[in-house]
Amino acid sequence: MTNATISTPEFLLGQARRRFKPALNNFPGMYAAERRLRGTHFHERVLAEPPPGSDLRPVTGDGGLPVLGHMIEMFMDTPDYLLHLYRTRGPVLYAYSPVLPSVVAIGPDAAQEIYSNRNKDYSQEGWKPAIGPFFKRGLMLLDFDEHLYHRRIMQEAFTRARLARYVTQVDRVASAVVADDWVVDDSRFLLYPALKELTLDIASAVFMGHEPGTDKELVTEVNEAFAITTRAGNAIIRVPLPPFTWWRGLRARRLLEEYFAARVTESRRRSEGSAADDLLSVLCHSADEDGNRFSDRDIVNHMIFLMMAAHDTSTSTASTMIFNLAGSPEWQERCRDESDRLGDGPLDIEALEKLESLELVMNESIRMVTPVQWAMRRTVRDTSLLGHYIPEGTNVIAYPGMSHRLAEIWTDPEVFDPARFTEPRNEHKRHRYGFTPFGGGAHKCIGMTFGQLEVKTILHRLLRRYRLELPYPGYRPRWDYGGMPIPMDGMRIALRPL
Numbered sequence: 001m002t003n004a005t006i007s008t009p010e011f012l013l014g015q016a017r018r019r020f021k022p023a024l025n026n027f028p029g030m031y032a033a034e035r036r037l038r039g040t041h042f043h044e045r046v047l048a049e050p051p052p053g054s055d056l057r058p059v060t061g062d063g064g065l066p067v068l069g070h071m072i073e074m075f076m077d078t079p080d081y082l083l084h085l086y087r088t089r090g091p092v093l094y095a096y097s098p099v100l101p102s103v104v105a106i107g108p109d110a111a112q113e114i115y116s117n118r119n120k121d122y123s124q125e126g127w128k129p130a131i132g133p134f135f136k137r138g139l140m141l142l143d144f145d146e147h148l149y150h151r152r153i154m155q156e157a158f159t160r161a162r163l164a165r166y167v168t169q170v171d172r173v174a175s176a177v178v179a180d181d182w183v184v185d186d187s188r189f190l191l192y193p194a195l196k197e198l199t200l201d202i203a204s205a206v207f208m209g210h211e212p213g214t215d216k217e218l219v220t221e222v223n224e225a226f227a228i229t230t231r232a233g234n235a236i237i238r239v240p241l242p243p244f245t246w247w248r249g250l251r252a253r254r255l256l257e258e259y260f261a262a263r264v265t266e267s268r269r270r271s272e273g274s275a276a277d278d279l280l281s282v283l284c285h286s287a288d289e290d291g292n293r294f295s296d297r298d299i300v301n302h303m304i305f306l307m308m309a310a311h312d313t314s315t316s317t318a319s320t321m322i323f324n325l326a327g328s329p330e331w332q333e334r335c336r337d338e339s340d341r342l343g344d345g346p347l348d349i350e351a352l353e354k355l356e357s358l359e360l361v362m363n364e365s366i367r368m369v370t371p372v373q374w375a376m377r378r379t380v381r382d383t384s385l386l387g388h389y390i391p392e393g394t395n396v397i398a399y400p401g402m403s404h405r406l407a408e409i410w411t412d413p414e415v416f417d418p419a420r421f422t423e424p425r426n427e428h429k430r431h432r433y434g435f436t437p438f439g440g441g442a443h444k445c446i447g448m449t450f451g452q453l454e455v456k457t458i459l460h461r462l463l464r465r466y467r468l469e470l471p472y473p474g475y476r477p478r479w480d481y482g483g484m485p486i487p488m489d490g491m492r493i494a495l496r497p498l
């Protein structure tokens with residue numbers, strides 16, 4: 001497999017497509033429009049009057065522009081716009097968006113109430129308008145007792161012993177792709193699409209059990225269906241009519257259901273002792289302490305969600321880290337020194353745990369560009385949030401990426417400074433919910449350690465082979481905040497063989 005992103009005509013075409021693909025954030029003049037919108041005063045409304053006699057205040061907000069609401073401000077730079085709202089309007093306000101009207105709950109105090117969810121006032125139903133039809137009954141979309149039941153069984157697929165076996169497989173794929181498929185000595189190399197392909201290759205092997213290079217047609221078809229399903233959640237026209245993205249997403253989801261159902265039947269036929277080590281096979285045989293197991297349908301739903309949850313998040317994390325290391329030769333050398341001490345032998349969890357500088361760089365990278373920008377919830381009863389009245393059935397969205405830029409918590413938050421996570425500074429401990437790239441509470445990311453090990457493996461293999469270089473001094477990609485943050489130009493990085 002050779003990476004096509006680098007051949008000159010395709011590269012230019014790809015770049016042009018990226019630059020000119022119409023989106024809210026790449027129209028000429030959007031920056032000026034966004035600045036103006038921030039200063040515009042829209043008509044204020046009250047979400048709901050608090051019950052008489054309560055000390056609660058109402059949540060107030062506005063609808064922004066007709067049809068578009070505040071989408072332009074959000075898409076240009078979500079955390080920066082939210083920081084502006086936090087400073088000018090406080091931590092709790094209402095956005096009358098036509099797509100998803102919701103309470104905007106910003107900052108670490110709001111995050112604490114929502115994540116810890118003491119009275120079980122917040123349900124995961126908030127995710128449904130965004131991704132429900134495509135990722136229905138995935139772990140993140142389940143609630144309360146039912147969620148706990150499923151999480152306990154799934155936990156069995158993420159024990160240290162299981163992770164150790166996944167690491168071996170991740171390493172096999174990552175080592176081969178990084179060594180053979182990535183173009184070197186060319187500052188036009190587009191890192192982001194190459195990484196996306198790599199993390200899909202890894203998922204095909206580790207999650208679905210396809211040996212790299214085998215079952216090519218099937219793997220390609222499944223991966224394409226998966227990409228369409230994931231993108232469908234961002235559709236602007238949200239109706240199941242051909243040829244719209246939403247309809248294509250539903251069609252792709254059906255293909256994934258058929259594929260995974262067949263794989264589950266196949267895997268169930270094997271006895272537990274002879275089961276393979278991929279995640280799907282593990283889920284087929286996982287049981288909680290009481291012997292509860294997943295049904296076939298559960299596994300299909302969980303696999304489709306897990307593929308999505310693992311993919312763009314790891315790609316985003318790895319690409320931000322590589323960009324930061326390319327821009328910071330000192331940290332790059334420091335990480336490489338640790339990698340050199342490990343050498344090129346097979347990797348295991350203990351070895352990866354020794355890559356401490358890489359871990360600091362990872363934390364700092366997902367602080368600065370947080371892959372999952374939102375925690376979407378819906379209230380199941382009337383409740384209060386930081387003294388504001390919120391009625392039952394209200395969408396409430398917390399935004400961890402904004403807390404990661406607060407000067408009250410982080411010294412010079414805009415500066416890349418991984419040492420802020422070390423003793424005695426420990427800036428991430430200044431507020432319990434100040435640093436939550438993996439969420440918090442009952443729904444905290446179950447794949448956190450897997451994701452960290454995967455990304456570290458990729459980075460270790462890269463650092464052993466190449467010096468990472470920016471295409472030119474001062475290069476900074478612009479991020480598309482329409483969904484998970486994506487570098488709009490594909491992120492150019494030069495790989496210089498060592």
Ligand code: HEM
Pocket residue numbers: 139140141151306309310311313314317366371372375376436437438439440442443444445446447448450451452
């Ligand atoms: C490095 C990358 C990752 C980041 C930044 C990340 C982030 C998150 C966040 C913020 C949540 C919480 C969402 C909420 O509160 O509603 C979450 C949940 C989840 N993540 Fe991850 N994730 C990553 C990698 C992974 C991987 C690799 C997997 C699977 C192997 C995974 C599987 C899940 C699942 C299943 C949930 C739902 C957990 C539950 O509801 O109990 N994630 N992730």
